[in-house]
Amino acid sequence: xxxxxxxxxxxxxxxxxxxxxxxxxxxxxxxxxxxxxxxxxxxxxxxxxxxxxxxxxxxxxxxxxxxxxxxxxxxxxxxxxxxxxxxxxxxxxxxxxxxxxxxxxxxxxxxxxxxxxxxxxxxxxxxxxxxxxxxxxxxxxxxxxxxxxxxxxxxxxxxxxxxxxxxxxxxxxxxxxxxxxxxxxxxxxxxxxxxxxxxxxxxxxxxxxxxxxxxxxxxxxxxxxxxxxxxxxxxxxxxxxxxxxxxxxxxxxxxxxxxxxxxxxxxxxxxxxxxxxxxxxxxxxxxxxxxxxxxxxxxxxxxxxxxxxxxxxxxxxxxxxxxxxxxxxxxxxxxxxxxxxxxxxxxxxxxxxxxxxxxxxxxxxxxxxxxxxxxxxxxxxxxxxxxxxxxxxxxxxxxxxxxxxxxxxxxxxxxxxxxxxxxxxxx
Numbered sequence: 001x002x003x004x005x006x007x008x009x010x011x012x013x014x015x016x017x018x019x020x021x022x023x024x025x026x027x028x029x030x031x032x033x034x035x036x037x038x039x040x041x042x043x044x045x046x047x048x049x050x051x052x053x054x055x056x057x058x059x060x061x062x063x064x065x066x067x068x069x070x071x072x073x074x075x076x077x078x079x080x081x082x083x084x085x086x087x088x089x090x091x092x093x094x095x096x097x098x099x100x101x102x103x104x105x106x107x108x109x110x111x112x113x114x115x116x117x118x119x120x121x122x123x124x125x126x127x128x129x130x131x132x133x134x135x136x137x138x139x140x141x142x143x144x145x146x147x148x149x150x151x152x153x154x155x156x157x158x159x160x161x162x163x164x165x166x167x168x169x170x171x172x173x174x175x176x177x178x179x180x181x182x183x184x185x186x187x188x189x190x191x192x193x194x195x196x197x198x199x200x201x202x203x204x205x206x207x208x209x210x211x212x213x214x215x216x217x218x219x220x221x222x223x224x225x226x227x228x229x230x231x232x233x234x235x236x237x238x239x240x241x242x243x244x245x246x247x248x249x250x251x252x253x254x255x256x257x258x259x260x261x262x263x264x265x266x267x268x269x270x271x272x273x274x275x276x277x278x279x280x281x282x283x284x285x286x287x288x289x290x291x292x293x294x295x296x297x298x299x300x301x302x303x304x305x306x307x308x309x310x311x312x313x314x315x316x317x318x319x320x321x322x323x324x325x326x327x328x329x330x331x332x333x334x335x336x337x338x339x340x341x342x343x344x345x346x347x348x349x350x351x352x353x354x355x356x357x358x359x360x361x362x363x364x365x366x367x368x369x370x371x372x373x374x375x376x377x378x379x380x381x382x383x384x385x386x387x388x389x390x391x392x393x394x395x396x397x398x399x400x401x402x403x404x405x406x407x408x409x410x411x412x413x414x415x416x417x418x419x420x421x422x423x424x425x426x427x
Contacts, residue, residue: 047082054088060098063089067105071112080113083122090126099128107136115141121152130160138177147182154188163192174216183218190224194231202228203240210251222248226258233262233269241266257283261293268301276301277314292318296338303345311342312354336367344373352380356389363396368405371412378416391418 050070057063067089070076079085086109093102106123113119120140127133133156137149150173157165170189174180181189186209193202206228207213209220225248232241245263248255260283264276276298283290295318302311315338339362346355355377362369374397381390394413401409 047076047079047085050076050079051082051085051088054085054092057092058096060093060096060101063092063096064098064101064105068108071105071108080109080119086122086126090128094128102126102128103132106132110136110140110144115143117144117146117148120144120149124149124152124156127156130156130162130165133157142178145177145179147179147184150177150179150181151184151188154185154192158188158192158195163196166192180216181218183221183224186218187221187223187227190227194227194234199228199231199235199237199240202231210247222253222256222259225253226256226262229259229262233266236269255286255288257288257291257294260288260290261297264294264301265297268297268304271305273298273301273305273307273310277310299338300341303341306345306349308342308345308349308351308354311345312351315342315358336362336365339365339367340369340373343369343377347373347376347380350380352377352384352386356381356393359393360396363400366400368397368400371409375412375416378418382416382418387418394418 050066053066054063057066067085070079086106089105090102093099093105106127110120110123120137124133124136127136133153137145137153140149150169154166154169157163157169166189170181170185173185186205190202190205193199193205205217206220206224209217209224212219225244229241229244232238232244248259260279264279267273267276267279280290280294280298283294295314298314299311299318302308302314339358343355343358343362346352346358355373359369359374359377374393378390378393381387381393394416397409398406398413
């Protein structure tokens, strides 16, 4: 740790939390020097050219050398602002099993770039592990530390499931790191408490934020309330869920698509999907665009209730709804599981034309529906004299399934009769 801090020129507040220092002491030192392979030659070009070079390179050592050289070259003055480049580098080196080189480049980025909360936050979000993110934050310049970069650090800890570290870091951030945790950091803490099934503690923290019982607690926003709302939904706590919705209205917070989605999911869970569908009109009136989660909840809710007509109506509405961002004419995309659930329900209700359409959509996405549902579709098509369509389904399914699943599928095919008028054999 000491050698690391000597190499970095930025001062930092004394009194770094002991739990951070303990974790740092176990970290291996990374040698940031160029690997032994010959570094590629840089020529004047854009960051896009650099991205293409990284994308086409399979040697992790050469990726390191390429980007490290660019960071020290005046030919790439805006390289520090390229989110896409460093996201690509971190992803490529991760797949090539060289997280040490990824961490080395990110440390070089921070050393050579301007000290800013945005740059530190972006780098922290890309470190291959939370310990390296902790090291980078503790060694950063005071000017780079803010609630933005602190929340990025907490998010890194969250992804690693280190909820106790999130609590202790929030508690000691102002005194030890000189950063008072703001709303973004508190929202990560709320998320951690909910994820760790500490809903009562999350509710208490939200109350402290809303009622200003403690001066160091920031006022909550709709994200804060949505986070706790998700906890009540997960625990089927209807009383807490409804009470929190009333508080959102009382405090005149503007619900966003996440808020509406939780409400729709709640109605679907209670078997009242039609009430969730009514919220679509409310969203329209409030200029809140639904997303794929909105429609997935409605489609799957109706399927669960056996109302495949309404499910299909929602599915078609989703497909024709235009995104409001930009000028895209693409419909909102459904999750593959929604296709599978809808397909099974349509087969069960013998809606063969709709089922065949959904089945072909599953094939296009390379998502295999359940074997029993496909078998039911094939049998229904054969019964209706549509043998050519039935055989096409069999052929496409056979191409899609792999490994052990292929053996199971071939067994099912063997039980089928693809000759019109001839009944299928029983299992």
